[in-house]
Amino acid sequence: AQKITQTQPGMFVQEKEAVTLDCTYDTSDPSYGLFWYKQPSSGEMIFLIYQGSYDQQNATEGRYSLNFQKARKSANLVISASQLGDSAMYFCAMREGRSNTDKLIFGTGTRLQVFP
Amino acid sequence: GAVVSQHPSWVICKSGTSVKIECRSLDFQATTMFWYRQFPKQSLMLMATSNEGSKATYEQGVEKDKFLINHASLTLSTLTVTSAHPEDSSFYICSAPHRTSNKNIQYFGAGTRLSVL
Numbered sequence: 055a056q057k058i059t060q061t062q063p064g065m066f067v068q069e070k071e072a073v074t075l076d077c078t079y080d081t082s083d084p085s086y087g088l089f090w091y092k093q094p095s096s097g098e099m100i101f102l103i104y105q106g107s108y109d110q111q112n113a114t115e116g117r118y119s120l121n122f123q124k125a126r127k128s129a130n131l132v133i134s135a136s137q138l139g140d141s142a143m144y145f146c147a148m149r150e151g152r153s154n155t156d157k158l159i160f161g162t163g164t165r166l167q168v169f170p
Numbered sequence: 171g172a173v174v175s176q177h178p179s180w181v182i183c184k185s186g187t188s189v190k191i192e193c194r195s196l197d198f199q200a201t202t203m204f205w206y207r208q209f210p211k212q213s214l215m216l217m218a219t220s221n222e223g224s225k226a227t228y229e230q231g232v233e234k235d236k237f238l239i240n241h242a243s244l245t246l247s248t249l250t251v252t253s254a255h256p257e258d259s260s261f262y263i264c265s266a267p268h269r270t271s272n273k274n275i276q277y278f279g280a281g282t283r284l285s286v287l
Contacts, residue, residue, distance in 0.1 A: 087273070089275075097261055097263070098263075098280040099214075101275055101278070149276075155219070158216070163213055
């Protein structure tokens with residue numbers, strides 16, 4: 055079974071609008087972390103936001119927020135006020151456990167295109 | 171966020187040669203680093219976990235003798251693709267975990283595009 059599932063291969067959004075990128079996960083470990091990364095065409099992986107399994111509140115970082123629904127095992131990324139520079143691949147990832155030696159498991163990614 | 175530097179960003183080599191890729195944590199120490207491989211239009215695939223002062227842990231299906239990993243210091247891990255062949259052409263990217271604001275975040279290098287002729 056897939057540990058991380060991103061069902062949207064591609065998404066379009068108009069500039070200044072909000073967009074939600076979906077991510078569901080599967081784990082039996084009570085301690086885990088969820089990450090979102092942005093990968094522009096240059097290839098670098100840019101860390102956007104993190105949500106720990108024990109965090110009570112949804113994570114927010116500027117225009118990025120994570121809609122964490124633990125019972126549904128979903129961790130959707132919400133980008134508000136989209137900008138042209140947001141066009142990129144977006145990857146959801148999970149780390150089972152809390153140690154920094156625990157590896158990340160990535161989803162297949164969603165390509166976001168922002169149009170004027 | 172923390173900075174991870176990866177070098178070179180692009181390398182073209184002849185079949186049969188070896189290529190070394192460096193991954194450095196610039197403003198923090200990393201006893202563990204991770205090496206990933208990414209094929210076009212695909213996700214990242216973990217190749218191995220690099221451990222400072224000890225042997226790397228390889229994922230299933232990754233050839234240890236093909237992809238040599240050395241983590242000789244707290245800020246540097248290297249991946250050497252030995253006797254490279256065209257099928258080794260790919261995007262290689264490293265990451266290092268850094269604890270910030272009570273969270274363990276993995277920060278990535280910019281990646282290396284390897285083309286084997």
